[in-house]
Amino acid sequence: MYTAAVLARLEEDLGIRIVDHFDLIAGTSTGGIIALGLGLGMTPREILEFYAAHGPRIFRDRTGLRSLRRISRTKYSAEPLRSPWKRSSAIDCSATARNGC
8 A cells, every 4th residue: 555655645746647657567466456557547546545445355364374375375365356346447357358357
């Protein structure tokens, strides 16, 4: 959330759109989520609001066995992240991947 907040503040303070100043935006983990949002036309403020609304569901560890789970599969389930993106009218899931979002 920190990075999204910094980007939001830069846009607001400078009166610019961050995405207009970069040809390529990429990231890993949470930076990848921010890059995806920016690439889809969301503002950093909207991404920050997305994190506030959906972050606890996306990043929760239901089992409490996080370290054991990481041995055999991903750290977090993709579904809590996939669902909010699908509901956004700005996203055409069929165009983003072979099997949809």
